Amino acid sequence: MTDGRKPLDISSALDPKSVAVIGASRDPDKVGSIILQNYVSSGYAGKLYPINPNADEILGFKAYKSVLELKGKIDTAVIAIPAEFVPKVMAECGKAGVKSVVVVSGGFSEVGNTKLQEELVKVADKYCMPTIGPNCLGVMDPRTRVDTLFLPTYKISRPEIGGVSFMAQSGAVGSTVLDLISGEGFGLSKFISYGNAAHVDETDILEYLIKDRETKVIVMYLEGIKRGKDFFEAAKRASRIKPVVVLKAGRTSAGIKAAHSHTAALAGDYEVQEAVFRQAGFTIAEDLSDLLYYAKVLESEKAPKGPRVAIVTDGGGAGVLTADAIASLSDLKMAEFSNTTKAAIKKTMPPLVNAANPLDLAGDAEETRYSNALSILSNDDNVDMLIVIALFQTPGADSKLASKLIEYKEKCEKPMIVISIGAEYTETHKKMMESSGLPVYDSPASASRALSALYKYYQFRSSR
């Protein structure tokens, strides 16, 4: 728990060759059984060992009375049994050579049972066995098909493979954001819910995600920070390698009080923490929705050459609102189109299209008008980033437009994001674009703040 210790290696929990599920039973509603079932239905390719003293077979798998029967054969163990039995079973894991443990069981510090939690830590330390939890949802990786989440998929849909890794102290916040990530159609690298952080803590996980090559962006929801100095060291290294988005709960005295009664976390002084985050080059989120807004732009976009934004729109009003949103941010600017651009717009566009930024293509714009506009603007050296507003309520906007924007995104060398706002018809197209790596935003303000975060991050990178 003190600063200066080496990171605990959790890689075996996320990419195990074999998994013991301790607490799986023949009752399919038990948490352990749901977890075992998850591994099966996600298509996990490694070995699965249900551990239960009272069963010979569970879900078609041979069950074992104890991990001790499987010495040297288990990479990671997922524990879902009543809290009081956890330390004993962990000791057995240690003896059996288990490399890491995920304790999903609750009933420790978060309900005042600090002694039991201390015992757990002692066992984890004794056997040098990195332990995630207790009181957590555990881990998920769509690539290795690891999935300890004991919540049914109809409640939380599981995301596709992607580049965003998300670590969350709170299980509920974790599952909520996971569900959102999947609902929006963008992909996940790793999900790590670490609950009470009794052994493995935020710094260990951060160190792991810095090294993880599949992780392009690190997103973290924190309640407390246990080893401030170590965390800060890791944080500074992290941002030089990949973007980190952080949402800290307990930013006000009311929040700090609430955080303490939640995971017994000492939230600490947010002003100090915020200064640390900034110095480390983190992107600071202020609300849950920010996490996704920032994550998706940072995952899919390259470095912008400068702060000048061009807006292309099929709705004049939405263009005006977006110009307002850009202009109200201190670091972004509205691009001034070059004369070549202006001439090209006049030449290729209908007469009512003004060669101005925002470039209002009018309500009857379809994919060809958009693609002409994007060709012109992507060649304009005065334009560093593109916001494309595609309102699918207008007559010309349909799946062909969405496809064209995806196609353009792939060849455009400048950061390019989309704003689309609306109900079902729009949602279908949003998901189509989002799952093809084109970030879509639901308002002028969120899109503008996302580009600002992108610009700030690469400013930070280039200043080091």
Added chain:
Amino acid sequence: MTDGRKPLDISSALDPKSVAVIGASRDPDKVGSIILQNYVSSGYAGKLYPINPNADEILGFKAYKSVLELKGKIDTAVIAIPAEFVPKVMAECGKAGVKSVVVVSGGFSEVGNTKLQEELVKVADKYCMPTIGPNCLGVMDPRTRVDTLFLPTYKISRPEIGGVSFMAQSGAVGSTVLDLISGEGFGLSKFISYGNAAHVDETDILEYLIKDRETKVIVMYLEGIKRGKDFFEAAKRASRIKPVVVLKAGRTSAGIKAAHSHTAALAGDYEVQEAVFRQAGFTIAEDLSDLLYYAKVLESEKAPKGPRVAIVTDGGGAGVLTADAIASLSDLKMAEFSNTTKAAIKKTMPPLVNAANPLDLAGDAEETRYSNALSILSNDDNVDMLIVIALFQTPGADSKLASKLIEYKEKCEKPMIVISIGAEYTETHKKMMESSGLPVYDSPASASRALSALYKYYQFRSSR
């Protein structure tokens, strides 16, 4: 166009006994035909007269060569013909005694055709015939089934009957927000898209909505304000009668420039306008998404007795974030529970539930635990408003919980809103609650800002 004139009465456009659709034709893709079809499929009960010089019958209705054949029989005319013919046809409307006109055709000031627009205004004035538009989507009212929107319902779903009226200068912004309103499942009173505001302007519409008894909340998207003094007078009166939410485009110099090239509106100095809005007691939105956040809380909630908020949650982390969001707003406060409340919580709740605000009911909370908590808190005089966080990813949250919250909403005398965040499973329940008049928010920040807007509005009301 000058201050001090009487409001133009547009009630006949929204509640007409008979409608002429000028420009309906046998080609079903023509704007006029789509509009006629809308009236038919929405179930409009009044008389419909298609006007077309080259047809005898359209969609089963007898067609007329000109409105002059129907003298005294038409309440309102919707005009969807090429711009150049509009003034002539409007003059015929005037002669035929048409009470109001909606010109959806574009091709006036917004493309530099100011002369033609001046002609249009002259005709409107000559016949004292309030004219909405040109270059607009027109009007919609789910009660009277008026629907001039020429966009298909698969692109813009139409909202249910409700209390929110929405006026928008921009057609695209209008249709986008309309689509959102319908997607979220809350109801609409009137929708008025007024485009170039050549004749009927924002002040006329505001005056109409102040008087309209079905309108509980007025939501406006403005680009320009034509008669500043008249507008301000109406605004001051409005807020004393019902809440008004305003989003003004053109708040920065970039936005002002953009607004001018959009509807030729002179956006004016936003600092002055903002001061006027504040003085009038308007709720000021800064982004499109704010319009809905504020509208729904103002529509469904009564006056809070004070600024003290209680949070009930099934996710500890979400509770902490919401406490942070409340505490960071200057006008709201976290409630301190009374001793009676604390004792009641200890008595009725499982031991791990702390009698603190946020009240964390734990991840296994189901409808009974929620309803116990809400019973206790609604009796606590230290609590003025309630935020209920229902994360449907947790094991205990399902349709029974949503129903229970709706039931509670109906009997609770304090303002009560919900936060639910997630993908499909959550969306289903959000829509269920929203359509029963229980406002649901997608983040701690938006929920908190909504309650702050509610509190501010009733503070304004009580201070007059």
